[in-house]
Amino acid sequence: MYTVADLRKGLKITLDGDPYLVIAFDFAKPGKGQALYRTKMRNMINGTILDRTYRSGETFEPAFLEDRTMEYLYKDDDGFHFMDNQSYEQFAIPESALGDAKNYLIDNIKVDVLLFKEKPIGVDLPNFVNLRVVQTDPWVKGDTSGSDSKPATVETGYVLRVPPFIEEGELITIDTRTGEYSTRVKG
C-alpha cells in the first residue's frame, strides 16, 4: 500500500484494476490551503493519460506486475526485443510502451521487463547506466563564453547536457530517473 507521500515519477500503482505509471508529479499548496498531490499517469496497457489530484490520507495499491530480468537484443519494426536468459523466451515491446527507457537500451543491457497477465508492458531500468559519448564538440581551452555545459550524443542516439570537459569516446554515467548526466567513468 502506498500513501500520497510515496507518489513520485516512476511509481506504478493500480487504478480501476489497471496498472498505471506516474509520469509527472508535483506537490501544491495554494495559499495556506491543504496539500494537494498532482499527478499525471499513463495507463500501462492502453497508453491513456490521466490527470489526478489527491489529498493527504489517500492510499494506493501497487501495480501487480511480474518482473523478469531480460537482456535487450535488438530493435525492429515490431519494437524492442528482449530475451529471458533462463527460458530463452523472447518478447517484443513497442516503442510507445518504453517511454524514456529507450534512451538507455544498449545491446545486451540487462533490464527488468514488466509483465501484466503474461504480457510485457514496460521495463524497469537500473538507476544509473554507463553510455559512451559518440558526438560532442571539443572543449576550447580558454573559452570565455561562460557556458557550463554542452550537448552530447550517446551511443543510443540520446542527447543530453554534459560538462564542457567531456570528450568524444568517453564513458559517462547517466541517472535514468532524471535523464541527466551524473559523472564521468574514469579509466
Add this chain to the structure above:
Amino acid sequence: MTDSWRISRRSGNLARRAAIIGELRSFFTARGYLETETPFRIPAPAPESHIDAVPADGWFLQTSPEICMKRLLAAGYERIFQICRCWRTAERGSRHLPEFTMLEWYRTGTDYRGLMEECEELLREVAKGTGFGQSISFRGKEIRLDASWERLSVRESFERYGGMPMEDALTGGVFDEVVAERIEPMLGLDRPTFLYDYPAELGALARLRADDPTVAERFELYIGGLELANAFSELTDTAEQRSRFMGEATVRAARGQLPYPLPEKFLAELADMPPAAGIALGVDRLVMLLLDAERIDDVVAFTPEEL
C-alpha cells in the same frame, strides 16, 4: 554517484540569489526597518490547520517568524524585517522545500493595502537593482513590473476563472482544488496580481473587514502564476485570536496532527499591539521568478535529496 556537477552548475544562480537578498536588505534598511533575528526554535508555533512544524528537542522549528515578530510589535517596535530559514514538514515539490528562506516584514500604522503598495515598490526596486529591469520573463510570459498591478478579490477570481461561485467551492469542500487548478495558473501573467479578501475562515491571524466580516483582510501576491507572498492586516483582538487558535487546534486534533501548546505569551501581549500589517514572502520563489528557474532546486545550494 556524485552530485558535484549539478551543484556546480548552480553557481551563477547562487550569485544572483545573493545579489537579490542584498537588495532586499538594502530596501528595508533604507526605509528605516530594523533587521531582527528571532529564535528559530520556539515552544509554540501558531496553530494553522495545514502547516506542520518540525519537532525539535521538545519545542518546534519555526514555520515562520510571525509569533516572535508580532511580540516585537507589541513591545513597541514599529518597522521590522527578517530574512530567515523556516521549516514545514513534508512540503516538497517543484515550488516547495521543507526548509526554505522567508522574508517577513511588519509595519505599524498600516493595513494590507499599505503593504500592497510597499510590495510593488520592493519588487520594482529589487528587479532594477539586480539588473533585471522592469519587464521580467517567466515561463514564456513577459510580466511588466512597472504596469499598475492587478487587484482581484478572491470572490471575483472565482467568478472569472473558477467556474463556480466562491461560496459553492467552500461548501463543496473544493476551494483549494479550484484555486490550485483553475485560478492560480491565470494570475499575474502580464503584470503581478494581488488576490485579496479571503473567506474569513482562511485567515487565522488576519483582521476581518469591518464592512464585510465574511472576509479577512488578507492577500496573496502572484506573479507568473507563482505564489510569492501572503499578507494580513493583523488581528489585534486577543479574545478573537485565542478563539481562532482553539478552532485551528480542534481541526488539527481531529485530523490526528501533532498538538502544539498555545502561544500564551503572544496572546497576552497581543492587546498591546498597535494596528499593523505583516507579510511573508518566499525568497526562493522570488529568485525562481527573477531567474526564470523551472524548479526551486535550481536556486538553492542543496536540496534535501542531495544531503
